[in-house]
Amino acid sequence: MKTQNINIEKEIATEIQNTFHTAEVNIKRNKRIEVKLRNDLIPPFLSYAKNYLTFNHLAHFSCVDWIEQNEFELVYIIYSYEKGVIVLAKTRIDREKAEFVTTRHLWYQAETYERELHEMFGINFKGNDRLNEFILEDWEGIPPYRRDFDTVKYATDNFYTRPGREDAKDVRENVTKINKEEIPEFAKEYSVRSLK
Amino acid sequence: MREKETTLYLGPQHPGVTGNMMVKLKVAGDTVVKAETHVGYLHRAFEKLMEQRTWMQSFPIVCRICVPEPDPNEENLARAIEEIEGREVPERAKYIRVMILELSRLAAYMLWMGGQAGTAGLYTVPQWSVGDRDYIIDLFEELTGGRIYHMYIWAGGVRRDLPEGFADKVLRTMDYLESRLPEYDKLFFENAIFQKRAKGVGIIDKDKALEWGVVGPPLRGCGIKHDVRIDEPYEVYDKLDFVVPTHEGGDVWSRAMVRRQEMEQSISIIRQVIDKMPAGEYYNKVPNPLNWYVPEGDAYVKTESARGEFGYYAVSDGGLKPRRVHVRGPAYVHGVSLLEKILVGANISDVAFIMNSLGVCPPEIER
Amino acid sequence: MALNLKGIISPYNALKQAGRKPHTVQYPYKKKEAADRYRGFHFNDIQECIGCGTCSTICQNHAIDMIEIEGLEVGPGDSGLRPRVDNGRCCWCALCVDSCPTGSLSLTKDYLYVSEDPNSFLLIPGIDNPDGQNRKSWISNGNSLLDYKRIPMRELEGQERVKSFAEVVLGYNEEEARTEAARCLGCGICTENCPVHMHIPEYINAIARGDDKMAVKIIYDNNPLGETCGKVCTRRCEEICAFTKRGEPIAIRWLKRYATETVENEKMIEEIVNPTILPPNGHSVAIIGAGPGGLTAAYYLAMRGFNVMVYEAKEHAGGMIMYGIPKYRLPLDSLDKQIEYLQSIGVEIKFNTKVGKDISFDEIRQHHEAVYIGIGFEVPYKLGITGEDASGSIQAINFLREINREKHIEIGDKVVVIGGGNVAIDAARVSRRLGAEVTILYRRRVEDMPADWEEIEGAEDEGVIIHPQAIPLEIITDENNKVKAIKYANAEMIPDPKGGRPRPKIIEGDEHILEVTTVIGAIGQEADYSFLPDDIKEKLEINRGRIVVNEDRQTSIPWLFAGGDIANRRADAIGAIADGFNAVKGIEKFILKEDK
Ligand SMILES: Cc1cc2nc3c(=O)[nH]c(=O)nc-3n(C[C@H](O)[C@H](O)[C@H](O)COP(=O)(O)OP(=O)(O)OC[C@H]3O[C@@H](n4cnc5c(N)ncnc54)[C@H](O)[C@@H]3O)c2cc1C
């Protein structure tokens, strides 16, 4: 990559670091700063970023399910039109007790994002009184965007497949049959066909 | 005397949006007192489906997030992967991508024009604009093999080079469309009915626009000059010459004027792209799509779509498949929180009209 | 508000459109021809397709099934299946086309299909629409998603090589291996050509995923000499790799080499393979000959609880992979590591025990319930020309054996090797390393040489001169009966009227004399069955020097099994390994059935 001028990013990063000592601040590239914070520092950080650092555009608010660590990662993507820089403010919350605070008071449209994450990941945003049905209808099972929700199973349980395709063969299996080859159990998951 | 409030369900099928979406209106007389957006008619869980597909297998999925303008989705996903992986894209591919993005912007504005006029009861405009849009669709067919969904931009570049004589065809189409603009002015933009309906209607508060997350033509229609192509130039926009039109007023009319002027800019950009496009490779091949482990990392990328900032947040855990792809469509804000706000006080007959002026595309909201 | 007069009048401008030609609908109706790239229904060239199923795997809509086609006859290198598209699911993204390795699949300009029957949307491309051939639109020529070029193998430079017996091939490093492994599509068609049917896609995928240990474990599932094969296998699997139709096959051999080489010693092999060794079952089997076939049989028998004893005439195990293959291709420490591992899990070898000399066959028969013979071909064919017995005229396999034993052999500075197989090339390349100038005389054309093309290229890089269409006539000796020169004639190729391969015919008078210090014969070997008692020999079915066996490598005598060079025509290490592996199943069947 070309060498990039990242002076403004450095300024912002230092400023953030000086204010939030425990934050992990990292300039990803020009115009992108990543800030990892303890979750209780997110509200003060966002309010500070919005009001003092001119990051007044909430571009996106996302959640990543790190089921292996039993955590959700919340990612606030905020933008300063003035500085032309995006900050990705990240924090981790407990996946079992999926709860966080609303940021609706800072950005009115955060309400919609929180409704989505509530519905899809089952995160409760305290202070948001509009976490009602949004996209899904009469949903009962586990929130569908959690990694442990099995879409294939859901589809096969709820929809039927049109008959006529039962004669499909697996190529690898067919070749093994021709070969009289026995693939040991431990090797089976390494058949690329298991992508499906 | 206070009028009795009644509840009105507008949609899910109606001319205000491209797709299905319902607005639950509380009205007093013919004035909206409260509006609530209801989505869920188009949810296909694309983001979740991508988590079960390899990175390259995700490309045919993302374009379906937006019918009028699918290409920013492909471009965004491609660029997000490229950023995570650090993959270089050949210069020619970047020019081709910009050409496509601008063609799709034009096509989207054509469709918007039809919808905007249609919601005002001016039915000749959609007949024209949908017909003219077809010339762009024909170009797409020739270039990408697909008319609506192109599945053409993907990680590493684009799938095929321009066919023989394609550049000339594009230029001819641009000349034609340019010659049509004055006719649209006479038919639509100067039309007294449209002006009467559009001016002073659906006003977005300029002071609140940025904080509310308003983007694209609605933002520029408030007189605020922001455009991703300028703020954070991607592909080769920094090598092109164009202006970002703005219009004071924040109403349906200003948004229409912004789009009208941007059409001229897009035509000019496309001409420049064809003029400047270098020869050479158009695709930097990615590894075997069945076995491509994209390194760990995340990226937020954005483009200026016909409706404003279109963003993709993509996360890779180093595996074959995305850990997470989260799409940010402009309609997410325009169609829910913003719409619910500015519909208050509007006349019922203006609801669809206002929605259209915001460029509300439901599949962006729910994906 | 003032009256907007302009705004009322100007829309009427549209009226002038009324006279214009309509630009969307045409009268009379003309069917619109789709663009040259239009992505419509599929077409598949059934003859080109190999049924690899990549199209089916890549399809993110699960629209493609692989199905059996009635009447379709295919050979090796083809799964026998063909794709069928569910047009109710397809989105015409053409990912399948762009990742079809053979290029047989394409999309066509056809896009209209109307039916009331929802079950009629299944299309077998190429079979249901043979005329699609003429309407192809989206093809993958030059635009494939796949990478047809393999990662080149690094080697010592030709001039450097001849200075020592250092290994020529340097092996992939980790990054190269991962990249090469990632090219694999996982179809598994290659396994058809592997005599033991190694689980190729699985171990390659393990490498691609960065799990080398798993790759090793998978390799050892049916090949205990994986590292040997990784270095010297004849790799017929690569010949039918799906990539060969348009490019370079996956470097299957080099990937196996990479994985097995990551394991440093026999202890680590044991840790990784972690074999399940069944408790002793009280049965005992004899193996004659510790070549790759015998060792393989011994290994899997030992794992299944048999008491196995290997009788080996020489002082080391490995047979031809020890005494035949030169060390610059298969270094001694690599072989040692592999054999020590086999011994560590319970394979017992009695060295310096030649059956027929040090122990009689009958005695072996008395002590064991079944016997596997894998004695290989160790007796060289004679050239059959005068002067062959002179000093300075030697046989390639004897020569290689002595060199591999690190014995010194005087060959002088001008060597001629006669033959065109791998043994001839090995003898030639070894002679180069001893400092001689080397010429190979071969009866037919270079393209007819049975040797591996990489070996031929390697020899040429090292300065070996290959003289094709040359037939030796006589070895000329001096007064001490020492080789002085060789007389040969050039030959022309006569086409075979029956359509067989052309035969060389001496051109009268085109005779030449080449001064040499050593003549090395390398025109083939045969077996020495003299250790077998007459009654056994009588009952044993032998065809053209090879013992006839069934699928279980069982001979016409039920307790006697045979494999390796003496039983299969491939005459390579993996062929012997497959025989050993399958003989285990046969022996198990034979002995345990008797049990009942
Ligand atoms: C020079 C050369 C190069 C080759 N290169 C390759 C190559 O690159 N790749 C490849 O795949 N193959 C190669 N081969 C072929 C390969 O080595 C053989 O096909 C393979 O080793 C045959 O295995 P086998 O089990 O039949 O036994 P062999 O390897 O032939 O071994 C037979 C064993 O039996 C022992 N034996 C014989 N008679 C008796 C007896 N009476 N009592 C006790 N023990 C006995 C011998 O001492 C020997 O150890 C090469 C062969 C040669 C000669």
Ligand code: SF4
């Ligand atoms: S990918 Fe190509 S060769 Fe393989 S099965 Fe499909 S059509 Fe046949």
Ligand code: SF4
């Ligand atoms: S074109 Fe796309 S959707 Fe259709 S069968 Fe091929 S891969 Fe599947």
